[in-house]
Amino acid sequence: MTRVSLPATALSAVDFGAPAAERDIDRGLEDYFVESEAYNRVRLGSRRIVIGARGIGKSAIFQVLARREREAGSYVIELSPEDYSYELLNQTMASEDHGSWAKLGAYAVAWKYLIYVLIMKEVSKKKTHLKKGAANGIYRYIRDNHSNPQASKLSALVSYLKRLEGIKIGKYEASIKARELEKLYKLEEIHHLVPSLKEIASSRKIVVLVDELDRGWDSSEDARAFVAGLFQACISVNSVHDNLRVYMSLRQELYDDVPELYDDAQKYRDLIETLRWNELSLLKLIARRARHSMPALAAVDDETCWDSIFASLPGPGACGSFRYMIDRTLYRPREIIQFCTQAIECCRESNSVIPVKHAAVREAEGVYSAERAKDIAAEHRFQYPGLISVLEAFRGRAQSLDREELEFLCLELITGEIPSRGTSLWLNECTQHALIEILWNVGFLRAEAVQDNTEKKLGSGPYLGVYRVLHNNITATRCFQVHPMFHAYLDIGSAGPKKVSRSKTG
Numbered sequence: 001m002t003r004v005s006l007p008a009t010a011l012s013a014v015d016f017g018a019p020a021a022e023r024d025i026d027r028g029l030e031d032y033f034v035e036s037e038a039y040n041r042v043r044l045g046s047r048r049i050v051i052g053a054r055g056i057g058k059s060a061i062f063q064v065l066a067r068r069e070r071e072a073g074s075y076v077i078e079l080s081p082e083d084y085s086y087e088l089l090n091q092t093m094a095s096e097d098h099g100s101w102a103k104l105g106a107y108a109v110a111w112k113y114l115i116y117v118l119i120m121k122e123v124s125k126k127k128t129h130l131k132k133g134a135a136n137g138i139y140r141y142i143r144d145n146h147s148n149p150q151a152s153k154l155s156a157l158v159s160y161l162k163r164l165e166g167i168k169i170g171k172y173e174a175s176i177k178a179r180e181l182e183k184l185y186k187l188e189e190i191h192h193l194v195p196s197l198k199e200i201a202s203s204r205k206i207v208v209l210v211d212e213l214d215r216g217w218d219s220s221e222d223a224r225a226f227v228a229g230l231f232q233a234c235i236s237v238n239s240v241h242d243n244l245r246v247y248m249s250l251r252q253e254l255y256d257d258v259p260e261l262y263d264d265a266q267k268y269r270d271l272i273e274t275l276r277w278n279e280l281s282l283l284k285l286i287a288r289r290a291r292h293s294m295p296a297l298a299a300v301d302d303e304t305c306w307d308s309i310f311a312s313l314p315g316p317g318a319c320g321s322f323r324y325m326i327d328r329t330l331y332r333p334r335e336i337i338q339f340c341t342q343a344i345e346c347c348r349e350s351n352s353v354i355p356v357k358h359a360a361v362r363e364a365e366g367v368y369s370a371e372r373a374k375d376i377a378a379e380h381r382f383q384y385p386g387l388i389s390v391l392e393a394f395r396g397r398a399q400s401l402d403r404e405e406l407e408f409l410c411l412e413l414i415t416g417e418i419p420s421r422g423t424s425l426w427l428n429e430c431t432q433h434a435l436i437e438i439l440w441n442v443g444f445l446r447a448e449a450v451q452d453n454t455e456k457k458l459g460s461g462p463y464l465g466v467y468r469v470l471h472n473n474i475t476a477t478r479c480f481q482v483h484p485m486f487h488a489y490l491d492i493g494s495a496g497p498k499k500v501s502r503s504k505t506g
Contacts, residue, residue, distance in 0.1 A: 004300055004308040008353045014309060015293035016286060016341050019334045021060035022080070025067065032288040033064050034281065038273050042247065043068075048238055049231070049268070050249040052275035053467075054214065054379050055334030058249035061275075062211045065247075074205040075126075077118045079153060080212060103221065104260055106164045107229025108236075109185050114157040115237050115246060116190055117146055119197060119206055137196055145189075160184070194240065201243040208237075214251040219382040228260040235268055257383060276467070277331045283322060285333055286340060310343070311355040321361065328365065328485045330443045331467045335485075339368045369488035380442055386422030390435075391444060393418045395490045400481045406445075407432040433475060440474050441466055444486060448479040 017032070018024040033039075039061050041047040050058050062078075070076050123135070124142045146156065167180045183189075200206070213227055227250070234246045252274075255261060265272060277285075280302075287302035290309060297305045303322075310321040325343075329335035342364035347356045350363075377388035384390075393413055401409070410432040412418040420427060430438070439445045446463035463481040464472070482492050 002300075002304045002307065003355070004297060004304060006294070006296060006308060006354050010294060010296070010354050011344070011348060011352075013293055014290065014344050014354070016289045016337050016344070017292075019055070019337050019341075021057075021063045024060070025063040028292050029060060030064055030067055032285075032292045033060065034285050034288060036281065038275055039064075041273055045242065045245050047271060047273035048234065048245060048247050049265075049272045050247065050275065051252055051255050051272055052249075053252050053330065053332060054375075055332040056275045056277070057333050058251075058275060059211055060333070062209045062247065062249060066207070066209055069205065069207045072205070074207050075119065075122045077122050077206075077208045079118075079208075079210045103225040104228055104232075105185070106161055106168070107225040108232035109187065109229075110157045110160040110164065111230045111233035112236055113160045113187060113190070114154070115208055115233060116187070116194070116197070117142075117156045118153065119208065119244075120190075120193065121146060122206075123197075123200060135196075137193055138200075141190065141193060197244065198241050201241040205243045206245070208246040210234075210246070210248040212249065214254055217251075217254060217382060219257060224258045224260065227254060228258050231261050231265070235271070238271075253380060253383060277333065279322075279326055279331075282326060282329075282331065282333065282336050286336055289337070307355070309355055310340075310361070311357050313358050321358065324358075325361065328369070328483075328487075330465060330483075330485065335372065338371070339364065342368050365488045369486060369490075372485050373489045376442060376444070384423070384426055384438060384442070386420055386427070387442070389420040390423060390427065390439075391486065391490065393420070394482055394486075394492065397482075397490075397492060399484075399487060399492050400479060402479050403477065406436060406480055410435040436480070437474055440472075440480075443467065444483055446481045446483050447472055447474060447477040448481070 015027075017027055017029065021029060038047075042050060042061055043065060050061060052058050066076050066078055120138045120142050124139045164181070164184055167177055167184070197206075210230060213230070217223055230248055231250075234248050237244065237246045250261075255265070283302045283306060287297075287305040290305050291297045297308060300308070306322050307320075310325075313321055313324060325339050326336060328339065343356050343361045346363045346367075347354075347360040350360060352360060373391060374388060377391065380387050390413060393409065409418070410430075413420060414427060414430050414432065414435065427435070436445070440447060443465055446465045449462045449464050465483060466472070482490070486492065
């Protein structure tokens with residue numbers, strides 16, 4: 001192991017950056033950003049729908065892309081969580097069963113309208129840079145129809161939806177209704193301006209970024225139509241001109257929770273970038289952040305950078321500290337940043353020095369594990385409300401369980417023998433196999449990897465999480481392990497599997 005000797009005062013300088021990209025962009029994110037192959041595909045425009053788990057780096061890609069495109073002179077329009085509210089949509093829009101409403105198509109065309117209006121507003125701010133013919137029509141339209149500076153970015157979408165709703169469920173004659181709807185669905189109001197936008201895009205790139213659609217997600221009728229409609233609008237607007245690029249990011253859970261979206265996505269797989277990280281790329285990420293705050297590490301490789309900050313683990317044959325910490329993540333950048341930052345804070349509180357000792361890492365793990373367990377439950381709160389109380393059923397148990405033990409524990413949860421709170425909407429309908437699949441998919445369980453030598457002892461093989469393998473036959477897995485990320489929070493031990501009592505069911 002190679003290490004750079006750092007002064008005792010170095011601990012105060014260590015900074016791994018903010019876990020959230022929108023707060024990190026002004027702290028140095030662009031300097032230590034990891035330009036992955038995924039980022040380059042997005043930057044070049046070959047992928048425009050970015051999908052991944054929370055904390056996987058979607059916003060970081062969008063934040064860096066926005067800044068660099070602006071520096072290159074592109075028009076950049078950003079839509080972020082404060083610009084939309086699912087609660088507002090639910091309160092504003094009539095339900096789909098109120099007349100012949102067909103919300104998905106309405107949201108798709110309203111999103112197209114909003115995107116075009118936002119682009120034209122941005123273009124109108126800098127109309128002196130445009131060819132006269134293209135600029136004049138766009139400028140006049142914005143001046144006459146969208147000149148209110150107090151209007152929110154979403155107001156154009158809501159107003160267009162209300163126009164569609166008014167005709168759809170209003171008391172119009174069929175012939176009038178059909179003509180008016182056709183005008184709205186064909187965007188007749190602005191259709192004549194699309195050639196001008198093409199002309200502008202041919203000389204100057206236009207980039208629209210819609211990020212963090214998961215903020216405030218409530219799985220409502222309007223929320224699902226909002227997201228699925230945006231997906232359709234992105235596909236449509238992206239076909240106008242290669243220099244007119246609309247990007248959207250979407251959390252994996254939302255993607256799985258909107259059937260209409262999933263059906264559409266299969267046709268446009270080539271436009272979707274699913275973000276994944278491995279050990280080497282995460283080490284690179286954390287080392288770059290460390291070097292940014294500690295110039296003394298600027299010339300060393302990633303492993304040396306890590307070993308200069310974190311001490312090796314005690315004991316013969318112990319794994320390295322990076323292995324220990326990365327094994328307690330779901331391979332998401334935010335998690336390793338959070339764990340490392342917490343360890344540094346514990347080290348400072350104990351008036352220790354670099355390299356950070358394992359005692360500080362273990363202390364940090366208690367805080368980190370509790371936060372991550374609650375975050376994972378919150379992440380899936382609409383699909384699996386009350387998930388945290390299901391995880392609590394594993395408190396104090398051994399880290400490994402064979403299939404029979406796990407199935408019996410799941411059965412006790414499903415039947416209520418082990419009580420849980422707020423789970424009635426989904427848990428009562430589960431089978432043991434379905435619940436195991438859910439716990440695997442949310443990252444709580446790791447499955448023993450299939451081994452070529454079937455004579456090997458049960459539980460002796462490596463355990464892999466859903467984030468490590470693209471496909472895994474969970475129904476054939478014989479042994480499972482609670483993910484180490486949850487061990488400290490649930491007080492899970494390392495002794496052999498505890499037998500689950502069967503006396504409760506007689």
